[in-house]
Amino acid sequence: MKTNQPTVQTVTITADTAGQRIDNFLRTMLKGVPKSMIYRVLRKGEVRVNKKRIKPEYKLEDGDIIRIPPVRVAEREESVVSAKLDKVAALEHCILYEDDHILVMNKPSGTAVHGGSGLSFGVIEGLRALRPDAKFLELVHRLDRETSGVLLVAKKRSALRSLHEQLRLKTMQKDYLALVRGQWQSHCKVVQAPLLKNVLQSGERIVRVDAEGKPSETRFKVEERFEFSTLVKASPVTGRTHQIRVHTLHAGHPIAFDDRYGDREFDQQLEQTDLNRLFLHAASLRFEHPSTGETMRVEAPMDKTLHRCLTVLRAQKS
Template identity: 75%
Template sequence: MTSQEPQTQLKVQLITITIDNEGQRIDNFLITQLKGVPKSMIYRILRKGEVRVNKKRIKPEYKLNIDDEVRVPPIRVTEKAEQHLSPKLEKIAVLEKMIVYEDDVILAINKPSGIAVHGGSGLSFGVIEGLRALRPDARFLELVHRIDRETSGILLVAKKRSALVALHEQLRLKTMTKNYLALVKGDWPSSCKVVQAPLLKNMLKSGERIVRVNQEGKPSETRFKVEERFGFATLVKASPVTGRTHQIRVHTQYTGHPIAFDDRYGDKNFDDELANTKLNRLFLHAANVQFIHPKTEQIMQLQAPLDKTLQQCLTVLRQNNPKRYI
């Protein structure tokens, strides 16, 4: 007889649907309710009829209605698996300090560089898993958008599905404005205010994802404005109109002005020129975001200050280039 690890989540759950989940597909609802449970297991229990809505079997595409009663069967997740999914306490503490705004429907965090927005691809957890650990009683916490693991700055999280839907609509209509700060190689020309170059994602044999400018790619547009010049480097504000993977990083590379310390699209010689600044991370930061609050309908402007590493880099560049100009 082989010993078995203790199992958790062995109680039947009966969940009554509220307005926050009205219209949501049952499979997506279960994915948010059963954190860490593999999607294959969720579709298995749906297929076997173990999940019931109003005591009836349903299909994965079933859309929930207000007052539906959802029966969620006991889900067996080993403690070992739970430990793998549980964020480390010190990283959770860092996230708590980085929250820049929170109310009853949204939360905004100044994401540190080096932390992914969600777990996966060999990562045990990301920002969203950490926030769920910080807010164990929150019934709904979902990413509104994403930023690269190496990028820091403003990240919006919805605390209600209605807020998520409203903010996604603003992204679709391009009424949400996001501005990034990037330190790029060389003297960025003032005449280069917009880059429109289609982007195509490629997967290398190593599993690494690389994006290239390709006419067969998706239409992509980024607007640029010079903030400061340092001779061999320029601080620019980048405002993506579309939201493609690695968009700003590839568009700056495409123009011949890659971002400092970009390990995929950068320039090693440029990085070496910045040695005295002690910069050791991608200089790309989501500095601010403007949107309409999904509940109050007021215009919101949220700011995320630069971390110490980026601040120090700029301080050194300013000291070494007193005659810098806009």
């Protein structure tokens, strides 16, 4: 017999959550509940703000008291989260820094940042399961599924607004490490190439350099040279989908083990290194703390697979 029957919730809005629409607020509060059901309970007047019926576009104000009716969270989502308990527990060890405003983690390769596109579970769902009492947890930015490294999560809406503003103003510094094919030319310090995103029938996203695309810029610096490859630091100025992967390809140096934009022959040359994943790692992130204003720089160590690859390549050099 189930004991976790949903009950009426009463929520008081604080300054941190004020200003957003009630429908968006409910979608955050009621994870797993279909949008259609959220709009149904709003339409039927089951959701009350200060004991009054409201429309979906109503904007919440500081001090509003919301009555949320008992709504069952989709059982499918519950079962997905419970089936991934091991992954959820492992996320705890990936946290690099946490306070009342932000959480920074070292995302493992192979884990999506959020569910969707055929994936029902990702880092953000895992963190919400790990922090069930957290009222607000939202991604500040994204990393490709196969990319590892620093991922920033906001724990307050005000923090999210501040960090998004830093992204908009391009004051947040992101540095990635990528192992690319061949000898990167030292004089190639910036790649500026417009990127156009296409979505295939399968739902897969493919990005290419195209004059009709959005302006995109990545800065590069050679970190280490090997016999047939180069370790580069890539610092994206803009934040387009697959930007670093497509810009390295455009420069003639695709990233190792890139299943969309890579070079199979190059991957085979790395066979002795046991590399089996995209060699793209978000190594560090510099930003202004949304509450204290302090400049923070968080570094994420590479996983064992990337470390071993570089160790073998260094041994081959000597």
